[in-house]
Amino acid sequence: MKKLEENEFDLRYINKFASLMTIGNGYCGLRATHEENYADQTRGMYVAGIYNKATVNEPSELVNLPDMIGMHIEVDGETFSLQTGEVLSYSRQLNFETGELNREILWKSNSGARYRFTFQRFAAKNDLHVLGTKLTVISLDKKTQIKIVTGINAQQTNFGRQHLIEEKVRVIEGDLIQGIYKTTESGHTIALTACFTCSGENDISHSAKNRQLLSTIKQDLLTGTPFTLEKIGTIYTSLDADIMGKSPEVAGVVALRKYSLDGYDALLEKSAESWAQFWKQNRIKITSTKDFDQLAVDFSIYQIEIMTPAHDERFSVGAKGLTGEGYKGHVFWDTEMFILPFHLFTDPEKARKLLRYRYLKLEHAKAKAAANGFEGALFPWESALTGEEETPEFAAINIKTGKRQKVASAIAEHHIVADIAYTVVEYYQNTLDDAFMRKEGLELLKETSRFWISRAVEEKGQLFIKDVIGPDEYTEHVDNNAFTNYMAWYNVEQALYFMDKYGDSDRVLLERGQEFLMRLYLPKANDHKIIPQDDTFLSKPEIDLSCYKESQGSQGILMDYSRQEVNEMQILKQADVVMLLYLFPDQFPSDVVSENLDYYEEHTIHDSSLSKAIHAIVAARAGEKAKSYKFFREASLIDLGPNPSSSDEGVHAASLGAIWMATMFGFANVSIKDHRLSLKPNMPSEWTELAFPVIFRGSRLHINLTHDKAVITKVAGDDVPIELNGAEYLLTNKVEVSLQ
Template identity: 35%
Template sequence: MWILAEDAFDPAQQHHKETIFTIGNGYLATRGAFEEGYPNDRRATFIHGVFDDAPIVVTELANAPDWLAMQVLLDGEKFSLATGTILAYRRELDMQNGILRREVRWRSPQGRVVTIRFTRFASLADEHLLALRCEIVPEFDGQIEVRAALNGQTDNEGLLHWRLIEQGQLTDGTVFLRTRTRKSGIEVACAMRLHGDTAQTMFWDVENVPTLQQVYPAYAGQPIVVMKFVGIATSRDGNQPLDIAHHHVQTAHNWESALAAQQQAWAREWERCHVEINGDDEADLAVRFSIFQLLIAAPRHDHRVNIGAKTLSGFGYRGHAFWDTEIFMLPLFIYTSPEIARNLLDYRYVTLPAARAKARAAGYEGAWYAWESADTGEEVTPTWVPDFHDKKKLARVWTGDLAIHISADVAYAVQQYWQATGDNAWYIERGAEIVLDTAKFFAARAEWLAERGCYGYTDVIGPDEYHDHVNNNAYTNLLAQWNIRTGLETLAWLEQHAPQKAAELRQQLDLTPERLQHWQTVAEKMCISLRPNGLIEQFDGFFALKDVNLADYEPRTKSMHEIFGIEGANEYQAIKQPDVLMLQFLLREQYSDSQIRVNYDYYTPRTDHTYGSSLGPPIQAIVACQMGDVAEAYEHFIRAARADLRDVRGNAGDGIHAASAGGVWQAVVFGFGGLRIHPDGTWEVHPRLPSYWRWLTYRFTLRGQTHTVTCYPDGSYTIG
């Protein structure tokens, strides 16, 4: 299933559909707003790394100039779905080729009928090139006017980020717009050219909206075709972004060649990350959609940026990156496109100074990564947000202050990449330093709890954000323990394979024998609350909280966090996402099936699966598969798969749930597909497919070798 389609336009779903019809190329992405516009649309193009200051949220991706803008007039009447009559409508996203198409047959208020077909793509073959084709088939004789523009009058839901530098028309007819962010001073330059049927073209020098106008005689049944190419670049790409934008728009000689290059680029992309589910069209479409949304957000030529929690598809979370990238999205890239994974991990290396500064400001050594990170890696988590129950009041956001597990998540991703790729050069040059400096932080942050005779972490927030200011969160403690031990192993490995680098890091990070002995002691004496049957307490005192039967609150449309309130949620065992199960999934080698089962049975009914975190269901699905509960696994999987396609949480208009998208791929491959990769690079397959799936095929790359696995419901599989 390659085509995501809608056959009717519903204004009530406008923002949701703008999100799921987003296109992009890893450099930028454009929401699926209409070219001609529509009242209250959230039209936006976001470019990686183009941040600007904003109140409360500190910084946000600035909504770039609108390259889509195109108006069609029929004898002076503007084509708009907000007026007239829609006689036929279809919009489809061709994920195989990265193309968005829309066809509308429309009757104007004065009775003129026309069919208009829009086709657009952001070139994956040339990330600085954008293409739009408009075919107009009138059912009347008269006049067609087309106005194509570069609109610099964009904003972020009311906040203006841009100041016009200059605009105009070059000698070859190219129209350009240069604009700069108000605070960060990043310049964006756009260059536009029109190709198509012979028509008189006029340049309208409208301030901040340079426009090209073309007028055509209209004859019933005779198509008129206009093609708009836009080159785009920023000052992050070079000192003369207009020259870059102009060069790339000049290379687009015609629609056919640009489209062919796009199709070839996408064919190569899908070859690497092929997944197919036969026997379940919804699941097949959902996993391709999830992969597509991550591929269009993945930076291929810039290692200074990360993928935000909403990718580049909406205003939600303002483009900020979280642990979502490392734990949920990165595995797709590690096992299908390692060079993209390396780029994303390079971002954490580039922002290591900011992580060190955050730790230092809090009085600790080592590297403490920001919970919300943007261009510099500094902490950009809002301190206060409107309260759930009373929007006139503010509620304190503690994750930026207390969520320390982010550093272990980054180190885990570094280690996972290295083990999967065998990229020793990168690990020696960059990865090892991240692992060592995060280990240094956790050893420094650990507190000796004399009454318990162990080290732990008090006043933290784990992945389950329904509970803040907790002590000894199991996920945090045991990932920190893993991080410290891995740091010690890393240094030993460097001593053997890169002694010069080992000596350099020993000196740079002050890794004295006394410090390393302390690391060893902290790791050996890490606090963990464990019952005799293997049940892990999520944090100190969790078992003493009020138990809750979530079924008693059904039906509902709110999270338990909203129902109980931010403070009230601390008193109950309802959890946003299953910390302990996620811990056991990540550190799978350390736990037996029986140990996982007892925790699975305890925490599953206490998890707010539907309205809690979108991050929980795919992990829950994987663990359920490991436990052999395939039917239950599918319930969690399909909940994740529908997160955006069906807008199950009612907030897809804010952007794609990127972590959930990455989790969908993991649920298919590691869950139903049963792929288990060991730290030493060996792997095995234990498929657990729903009975009605005929087969599942997936492809992954491990240490330079690409494998294709086809699984069947009876548990058998083939390797190609």
Template identity: 40%
Template sequence: MIYDNGRNEYENFIVTEDKFDKRFLGKCEAIMALGNGYMGIRSSTEERYIGEVRDTFVAGTFNKFHESEVTELPNVADVIGLDIYIDGERLNLEQAKIKDYDRSLNLKTGELTRTVVYETTNGNELKIVFNRFVSLADKHIIGQKITILPNVKDVNISIKTGINGQVTNSGVQHFSEGEKRLYENKYLQLVETTTQSQINFVINTVHDFKINNKEIEPDSFIFMDRRKIGNSYDISVKKNEELCIEKISNIHTSRDKENEEYNLDELKKVSYEELKELSSKGYNGLLIRSISEWDKIWEKHDIKISSNDDFDQLTIRFAIYHLTIMTPAHDNRMNIGAKGLTGEGYKGHTFWDTEIFILPYFIYSDPYIARSLIEYRYNTLPGAHKKAEENGYTGAMFPWESAWLEDGEVTPVWGGADIVTGKSTKIWSGFIEQHISADVAFATWQYYQITNDEDFMDKYGYELFMDIAIFWSSRLEYNKETGEYNINDVIGPDEYKEHVNNNAFTNYMAYWSIKTAMGYYKKLKEQKPSVYSRLNKKLKLEEAYQSWCDKVGKIYLPKPNEDSIIPQDDEYLKKEIIDLTKYKNQENVGEIFKDYNLEQVNKIQVSKQADIMALFYLLENLFSKEVKVANYNYYEPKTLHDSSLSLSTHCVLANDLGDNDKAYNLFRRASRIDLGENMRTSDHGIHAASIGGIWQCVVNGFGGVRMLDGILRIEPNLPEDWTDISFPIYWHGDRLMVKITKVGLEIENVTRVNKQIVFMNKGKNYILEDKICILN
């Protein structure tokens, strides 16, 4: 992997693979994936190889293959793959004599380019350039261009291309076959329907050919096969002539929001006509339209870092690129999967990753999208109520893994192998990892405090808070011996500790959720009688409020012991301590499971990821610096960071606690989870939460931006290797530009919606009107 190929306007915008190696196809398929939030396509090569994963996903189109399995995003028919034959010899880079190779993703334009110069067995040399993009301007459009130049002698070229519905999700076929058709001897169309959710997909594609920029009509022959339609083309190309093949495709579904009054025949017609119109603009015309939208993204969101290592600048742009292509900003019925739209990992399901690790980026950078993502949780309330009822509780018990609105809990029951028993390991998270409801409450609160969006709260936010507090009140278990309420048999953020009692993160967040809901209850009753009346009728708020008053003061909240250590749960500090050096220095996550099974790991003082640390990050005002330092020093050496969520949290906290070098080291490690030298870490898709965490490292950590009890605090602490950084944030509807240098802080209010903005720096309040500078 090469990270410094960008020049001029593309400096620190290019990610490059400079050598073809079939063993590591997954790396570039994932990190160079293309998308626009509506759909995502792994960047598999046009030609096919054993071990590749050819995935195309459309957000929100979940299907369940069988009652014994859980719903997942289905792999849509492939429009990218094609076979190229040069004088009868199939392009295969495993066997070819490659003279030059380069595959690059341009983060600035969203275009993937692959250049291959190779020698055929009969001594010809060809240069083939593959270009591809998923349009940010036209959400259904995929553009593809292949340019072939024979350098030594004339060639006969055969192309076999079309729409291939024979793809699967790791062997599972989610579609029944529909109509296949060729229009005007040019436009191909395939219809397929998900087997259980009955979502119709209509895929269209068209090809155009030029030699030396002059249009040609090559000999062609249509073929149809099971779940497949395409054309074969035969073209003769002379030495030094340039053959250009353009392939424009689109994908539409019956789940698209614009298809509320749905008719399949109409969708087939509309999608075909759209392709006919837009393909007339050609690859370059459509690419220009897409780039213009990418320009808006970078104008709005770009973060500029002056570092001794340009990789830091590339890293934050890589994060912004993927945050853009993974997010279904067009539809509040959808959310972000743990792998975005870049792989089959976690089946496209939504976790707490969105609320805690990804949403802060959008709250501070694009509040409109942030609101849509939280509205998704409101729209899934029926599934949350269903889960609560099934578990004997009331209120909103949000699924650990969430998919379509009414699906409810979709966490698989069984996972990987137990090395001791030889059986599948049971995945308990869907049953007892319950802090997700508090995470949704926290995200709702954070959004409101930063945006001041009262309309959102009236329509969605207050109800979410009340419903979640009702759940927590029903979840509490009274301990007669202590006179306290406990939360027993849970999994906290640290998933290496199952069936624990009084996980500190869970207990504190449940307490905070109820206390905050109580404050909102009083506000509604006093200031918003119509909202109060509506919610009281719907949720029986008066009864709920009395329950909160009776219980909230008796919730057991683990306190620091004589060494200032807060027990992660009732038993953690009693467990065996072993030498974890081997696993702290591991090259791949999960090395501990080569020596222990999960039951054994449960008995050791070892953590998968931030747990107490996550509590300090979210509710930092509740704990002293002394307690934070003591717990950081105790728990971090026992944390393997086997979850990609962990490094960014520890980075921000290390920065808060004054360990700047450690914070920067953790940031660099987080940056390399997907971008780094390990060529297998991203095989199942990029790590969406880690991508969001990288932004938090930069803005919330080194940039020092934090919302504390409704107050904006900006208290930066730059790494030694950075000389300055500038970034935008939104606060209460205003766009602020923040610039930080070694000598001070400069903030400008660009939009001036508010005449004054109060913020805090080093314990002192400042008033921002137009621009303010604060020297260190």
């Protein structure tokens, strides 16, 4: 399996790699910052669900917890830093297979002595509360002394915003250190506990000052004899306590007492077993002329796994996962539309939990709808732990005017309501989970439908959805956004379908729904086969976007034009109509698909990281292999490309989900059609083989594609109906079809 590698110490990339090489397990994420301090290095450890408002007027944000990784290391009285002395060799690897981050350095100190340092760490996958770190130092040239200062450092902030009160710092029974912290507004308690094991005799002392609880370890270093320091840590919060019935303080100590004797290597082995199991059930294997493609997909799957809090349905996935503070850890439509599909096709129980998250917050969505004068449920554009709208009311201050602009998304970016409904239906189509659908699913569909019915306005005998923002945020406050209208229609249609299926007798809703379906205006392709993005889009002036496309993702257009000016031109951040084509592949004829893909791509800067991979899917399905592969590769570079600061504040979670989606829904062209799992592969010419597992209706399948042949094997579960390039089969054991 591929590893993500960094073979040079380059400070310009320090925060990018800190995000990319995050270790985690869905419970916590730990940025891959170096043990030793560097100026401008942004440390970060986050626990899913632990949000807080720094002050009343600020939105909740994912709390950057006290650091347990930092180490001040002195050998022979000299501070270890890659900025001093000479780095003779450097290599860092994130091993997807084991979940371990590993760094090896051969360092020559200023005084000329050479030392070999190995740093290892992992966040356990089998027990989500456990962090393991291990340092190995070998002095190659001389007998000397090593001194290490490390502990729990609560000076961490979210870019200056402090969310935690240091309630208590302790040394317990002489060998455990523990810090207890409380969030200032949300009132969560976090217990961080750690213990140390060293090779040989050593001298440990502890101290606490200025929000740091530090242990100092001193030991003699013999020439050529490895010195090892293991630091095992645990994280428990009051959110866990709700489930465990044990205080975080006690749980942290109990767990550490249990694990500390095992030692780093044994704990890593157990965690790596869980990872092995995960990969066995989830890996996509690609044979490509470009090795990078395999890395990109492995990386995506690894990241989706560590960002998803599958252990607790009270939380969902933030826009940067648990890798950084971008978007304050908030949950957007990204989760349902870009992250959830992976889980749905590999471990549907996780998909169910993500939908349960929305279900649990229905009351707040209904309250938001009511507050805005609508019926049903209006889900917040940005969501966190409580389910209240977390979108900041005002954007960052405009430094030229000194004024803050109202953020329009929370007011008008209503498509999220239908996105959630769409995903509910997707979930059912794969799982046929009637238990969920009867209760949570139906309620979600009905409440979201109620919203759309009340949201539409009558004009000229038709129903219009006016003043919305579609996914394309460069076009605001428009009427009859095609994406929104089609999605709303589907939302209501599916609600009625399932109401009927389960015998729901809400006649009022049924009638209003039918009326809505009959009268809602759905923009149709014009004479040039172009579906208008909204009522006015196609009449707006066009400009040459090529220079902005060259630096896509940077939002450079906003340096040259105001938002208002951008709004008045045919300029797209991402293409709503292409997204629509992706979601309803059978709704539009192939010439319409091709024309719209071309037209809208020309007007799209791809400043949204959600854009490229969706284009890849639609292009692949349209048989435009070269184009789709190009989009796929470019999407892969959003995080993994050479831009040194593209991912400083975290990875692009949705984009990573979309890379998996491009592989599955584009190149393999998997979909669920008339209750069958359908494949209609469009593999890039550069690929010779694509193999992947799929779960469909609870059965575990394995699919192997080459340009010549498709082999679908049932690994476990009941027989399932499948469709391959239009031909139907019942998969009892294996179906092998020539694709030539």
